[in-house]
Amino acid sequence: MTSEQTLPRTAVVTGASSGIGAATARALAAQGFRVVCAARRTERIEALAAEIGGVAITCDVTDQASVDALAAAVPTCHVLVNNAGGAVGVDRVDGADLDGWRHMYDINVLGLVRVTKALLPALRASGDAIVVNVGSTAGRWAYEGGAGYTAAKHGVKVVSETLRLELNGEPIRISEVAPGMVRTDEFSLVRFDGDQAKADAVYAGVDQPLVAEDVADAITWVATRPSHVDIDELVIKPRAQAAAHKVHRS
Ligand code: 8X3
Numbered sequence: 001m002t003s004e005q006t007l008p009r010t011a012v013v014t015g016a017s018s019g020i021g022a023a024t025a026r027a028l029a030a031q032g033f034r035v036v037c038a039a040r041r042t043e044r045i046e047a048l049a050a051e052i053g054g055v056a057i058t059c060d061v062t063d064q065a066s067v068d069a070l071a072a073a074v075p076t077c078h079v080l081v082n083n084a085g086g087a088v089g090v091d092r093v094d095g096a097d098l099d100g101w102r103h104m105y106d107i108n109v110l111g112l113v114r115v116t117k118a119l120l121p122a123l124r125a126s127g128d129a130i131v132v133n134v135g136s137t138a139g140r141w142a143y144e145g146g147a148g149y150t151a152a153k154h155g156v157k158v159v160s161e162t163l164r165l166e167l168n169g170e171p172i173r174i175s176e177v178a179p180g181m182v183r184t185d186e187f188s189l190v191r192f193d194g195d196q197a198k199a200d201a202v203y204a205g206v207d208q209p210l211v212a213e214d215v216a217d218a219i220t221w222v223a224t225r226p227s228h229v230d231i232d233e234l235v236i237k238p239r240a241q242a243a244a245h246k247v248h249r250s
Contacts, residue, residue: 061111
């Protein structure tokens with residue numbers, strides 16, 4: 001066994017300060033990865049990194065200098081989880097707040113591209129890497145008031161497919177994990193600009209929406225398949241959700 005083989009494999013998780021990102025950082029650490037927790041909120045990721053024996057790097061995926069600094073600190077990366085993202089608003093197309101739509105494209109799509117592009121040398125340096133992009137069922141289905149977000153998450157799906165084509169022949173897998181209804185502390189609260197009642201209404205009467213740990217489990221499963229096994233995409237929803245509009249509520 002070479003010394004390289006005894007070193008822990010490195011995983012980078014963006015948006016690691018809460019929700020699916022934080023749960024994924026914990027799950028990957030439990031699998032023996034040295035996890036680089038990247039997010040804007042330094043205190044949160046420092047606490048998480050201390051908990052899991054990882055590393056905290058403050059990073060805003062919408063800022064090139066910030067992402068360049070992340071890449072400079074990570075010479076080798078075996079697993080990249082592009083999780084940073086989110087939704088703002090539920091405006092219809094005829095009332096679209098273009099600033100909100102631009103932000104959603106910026107964080108969900110361009111952020112993912114910026115981080116992936118910056119870390120490609122580190123992914124290549126690992127000799128065996130996987131990128132897991134956190135998409136959404138919003139990247140499969142349209143729903144009223146959702147177009148700003150669904151357009152961005154369709155973008156995540158298509159960028160993932162394109163990367164898989166472009167990197168074919170290299171030892172880098174590209175996967176997309178696409179969750180449906182996941183109850184986290186922040187996703188809906190951010191979407192509804194801090195309105196807790198509106199955020200709670202999203203999950204009202206739903207028997208067990210997914211939680212962040214469910215998605216983290218799926219991401220970790222995808223990331224820990226044998227190197228020759230590529231999981232292109234994995235759609236994960238609560239049992240109560242059959243489609244965007246088809247959610248069983250008691
Ligand atoms: C979240 C799924 O249905 O709120 O990514 O757009 S949905």
